[in-house]
Amino acid sequence: MSKMKAAVCYEAGKPLVIEEVEIDPPKKGEVKVKLAATAICHSDIHVFKGEIPWQIPCIGGHESAGYVAEVGEGVTGFREGDPVVVSLLVSCGRCRYCLTGYTHMCSATWPMDTESRVRNRKGQSLAPCFKTGTFAEYTVVDQSQLVKAPKDMPLDRAALLSCGVITGFGAVVNRAKVPPMSSCVIIGAGGVGLNAVQGAAISGAYPVIVVDILDEKLRKAKEFGATHTVNASKEDAVEAVKKLTGGIGADYAFVTVGSVNAIQQALMLTGPRGTTVIVGLPRFGDMLTIPPFIFIKDERTLTGSYMGTTQLHTEIPKLIELYQAGILKLDELITNRYPLEKINEAIAEVEKGKVLRNVIMFT
Ligand SMILES: [Zn+2]
Ligand SMILES: [Zn+2]
Structure with a gap:
């Protein structure tokens, strides 16, 4: 168990509370990630306002990228220090949807549906929103939620790929x-x-x-x-x-x-x-x-279209290639960058409707 800072939602409609919390090591098949960047998505705000029902208290954030900090038992595809895109999409590789090319609709159940690896100082469990919970310095996710990024890929831009980019791009390219x-x-x-x-x-x-x-x-x-x-x-x-x-x-x-x-x-x-x-x-x-x-x-x-009907493990690397080739725009999507301490300010700006993406940066 180790300590970290997180932005916790204790009550719908109230500002997030930035506090020190505790995080467990990853369990079997899981990976602990040290976050580099998490963008604020409107789905997070829906949860914080109580417009999408979610267990409270919770930690929001799901449009992220960071570095592998620790791998759980049985994880062979990732090593400490690997830069990764972190997504809310979890896939088992064995269900009907995974086997027919629709991993984004995986029907398996996951420990993170009901458990959390994070708790506050009172010992209260803090639910990871959308199985990600990345408005925090660290998160523990299933290995299927991660896609490796090249070492020269800026992680604030890589973060955008995991939700905002694939949702819009994929609706056109994959769904329609x-x-x-x-x-x-x-x-x-x-x-x-x-x-x-x-x-x-x-x-x-x-x-x-x-x-x-x-x-x-x-x-x-x-x-x-x-x-x-x-x-x-x-x-x-x-x-x-x-x-x-x-x-x-x-x-x-x-x-x-x-x-x-x-x-x-x-x-x-x-x-x-x-x-x-x-x-x-x-x-x-x-x-x-x-x-x-x-x-x-x-x-x-x-x-x-759910999450752009995206097959995470084939499409994120392709989108990174398109960005590196100058075909896909990502730099232009970031309006402002904020430290975690200023997340409420960053969210308030998003709610005004003029921001494309505000990104929380972790040092
Ligand atoms: Zn999102
Ligand atoms: Zn599946």
């Missing part, structure tokens, strides 16, 4: 499998939306239309490969997208903001046989109201 020259519309030009934009641009889609309500974000979307932008606070998005797609509507729509209104609107931005993919997390318990007729006569499809 967007073919070249098809038209795409992406709703929301935030940290996830811009990665959907890069996914569409790299896939050869045209036009790549981005809808948002802030001109500043729409300008950024152009840097990431958007060919056209629509400010939905100034013009009618349905009309604008129709005009840009030969009067038909888009072949694909990706909703990267967690809003049921945006999902409902996205369906109307697609044309006949169009596909809408829900990417951003709405509030738990939100409901959609959709006229079923649009699915029959026009054969529209509505689906979702």
